[in-house]
Amino acid sequence: xxxxxxxxxxxxxxxxxxxxxxxxxxxxxxxxxxxxxxxxxxxxxxxxxxxxxxxxxxxxxxxxxxxxxxxxxxxxxxxxxxxxxxxxxxxxxxxxxxxxxxxxxxxxxxxxxxxxxxxxxxxxxxxxxxxxxxxxxxxxxxxxxxxxxxxxxxxxxxxxxxxxxxxxxxxxxxxxxxxxxxxxxxxxxxxxxxxxxxxxxxxxxxxxxxxxxxxxxxxxxxxxxxxxxxxxxxxxxxxxxxxxxxxxxxxxxxxxxxxxxxxxxxxxxxxxxxxxxxxxxxxxxxxxxxxxxxxxxxxxxxxxxxxxxxxxxxxxxxxxxxxxxxxxxxxxxxxxxxxxxxxxxxxxxxxxxxxxxxxxxxxxxxxxxxxxxxxxxxxxxxxxxxxxxxxxxxxxxxxxxxxxxxxxxxxxxxxxxxxxxxxxxxxxxxxxxxxxxxxxxxxxxxxxxxxxxxxxxxxxxxxxxxxxxxxxxxxxxxxxxxxxxxxxxxxxxxxxxxxxxxxxxxxxxxxxxxxxxxxxxxxxxx
Numbered sequence: 106x107x108x109x110x111x112x113x114x115x116x117x118x119x120x121x122x123x124x125x126x127x128x129x130x131x132x133x134x135x136x137x138x139x140x141x142x143x144x145x146x147x148x149x150x151x152x153x154x155x156x157x158x159x160x161x162x163x164x165x166x167x168x169x170x171x172x173x174x175x176x177x178x179x180x181x182x183x184x185x186x187x188x189x190x191x192x193x194x195x196x197x198x199x200x201x202x203x204x205x206x207x208x209x210x211x212x213x214x215x216x217x218x219x220x221x222x223x224x225x226x227x228x229x230x231x232x233x234x235x236x237x238x239x240x241x242x243x244x245x246x247x248x249x250x251x252x253x254x255x256x257x258x259x260x261x262x263x264x265x266x267x268x269x270x271x272x273x274x275x276x277x278x279x280x281x282x283x284x285x286x287x288x289x290x291x292x293x294x295x296x297x298x299x300x301x302x303x304x305x306x307x308x309x310x311x312x313x314x315x316x317x318x319x320x321x322x323x324x325x326x327x328x329x330x331x332x333x334x335x336x337x338x339x340x341x342x343x344x345x346x347x348x349x350x351x352x353x354x355x356x357x358x359x360x361x362x363x364x365x366x367x368x369x370x371x372x373x374x375x376x377x378x379x380x381x382x383x384x385x386x387x388x389x390x391x392x393x394x395x396x397x398x399x400x401x402x403x404x405x406x407x408x409x410x411x412x413x414x415x416x417x418x419x420x421x422x423x424x425x426x427x428x429x430x431x432x433x434x435x436x437x438x439x440x441x442x443x444x445x446x447x448x449x450x451x452x453x454x455x456x457x458x459x460x461x462x463x464x465x466x467x468x469x470x471x472x473x474x475x476x477x478x479x480x481x482x483x484x485x486x487x488x489x490x491x492x493x494x495x496x497x498x499x500x501x502x503x504x505x506x507x508x509x510x511x512x513x514x515x516x517x518x519x520x521x522x523x524x525x526x527x528x529x530x531x532x533x534x535x536x537x538x539x540x541x542x543x544x545x546x547x548x549x550x551x552x553x554x555x556x557x558x559x560x561x562x563x564x565x566x567x568x569x570x571x572x573x574x575x576x577x578x579x580x581x582x583x584x585x586x587x588x589x590x591x592x593x594x595x596x597x598x599x600x601x602x603x604x605x606x607x608x609x610x611x612x613x614x615x616x617x618x619x620x621x622x623x624x625x626x627x628x629x630x631x
Contacts, residue, residue: 133159134379139181140189141261142166143307143333146400154386160379168305169195169261174480176369177202186372187380191261191362198428209367210384213402216359216419217265220337220350225250225328235356238273242292245299252329253302253314258435258484259629262307265360266331267438270296272422273357280423283433290437297443301327303555305629311336313609315345322609323585333362335401338412342401358420440489440512446555446631447492449544452529453562455499459531462563462594469620470526474519485625487522489515492554494547495525498540499533500568505547537562539569541588548584556586557631559624560604563594572600576607589630591615591623
């Protein structure tokens, strides 16, 4: 939702060319598709499909929630011909989006399950007997199981896991409603007490999990990872970890992605014809075998086997069938269930930020204070119990201002943050690294909170410490904290990229001026 429900946006042609090839199957046509970022691995198969069918697919990668908003608002009309996310279940609950959907065809599948490091699986007995979600939650609450999971408002894997554990703990066999969410909230909170890593993208999450397991990222290894079966199997197949993961299929059921390739209602007759040829090709037995072999996903047609060793007959848990229930579950997750965050916003207010740039920064940050009421904006806002620290800097690091979002009156806390943002003024030089070092000192008493630093700068550091001084500091820093730099204006890209990689964070590029999207998407990693 925001990447599933926000991942990094990039429009590419999967066939590697700008015009569709002619084919004996029919006239050349190009399909413009909004898609989930995990479908990048379909590029080779789609290139082969273009040769066979004459249908070229141009993918624009977007989180499912942001994609749902794009469709529901009408912004996709005339710009895109189809959507291809891991699921359209959320889209179907939004009337404005549902009326814009036409033909839909399932292409492949993959359940959302657990990958558990072998020592942890043996210690918990999960290598011999599959646990229930309730048993997994109990182990997490006891502090015996730690794991990474994506933000459920940003990625389908996190949302599917949230739905699965909630439905299993409810135990009614019916689709969740808002009342059920309240009943099971205490046990859900136990499950999420074991979460130690969050991300806005399934691919980024698995990469970070691997880097922590191999010592490349700070923080140490985690016991497990919530992700698609296909992703976990690929990690094992490619031997990316010191030891293979034990793939755990919870005994009481899963939620699976079914990857429906869905036409939009405004598609032309030419596009509809191309769509038909393409999905017929993708569902052909030979292509389905290739999907299984190359992506580790499950086929959706008869006579094609499962990925080697994957179990059959998995129980599918019920999915909420109303937007009210989905929103209640997401709001509960962010405001009551998950471990809250502590985030330091290290904000460049040097002289070069004066005028339009400072105004853009204020507008972008203000969007997180509850004024953005769009579908994605609702889940970007600062959350109940979260700690938000504003650390402006220019020639020197400024004094930090700390806000804790009240559980009883969250909007009043957000209003106070907005007032502080309005008071930012620009002057002076740019002391980036002195300010980052000061930010690290604000995590000494963070406890179990998710720690992160967001750095926004529009230029090179020209006062105080240099990059080398900061990397030397990291070697002795007592608390590992991920830094998410945002490129803006003339920011030093290579230096910011090194800051991100050396701290286990990620670089965001807002040089096109869209700071609001960058700040919102980073929320999936906090």
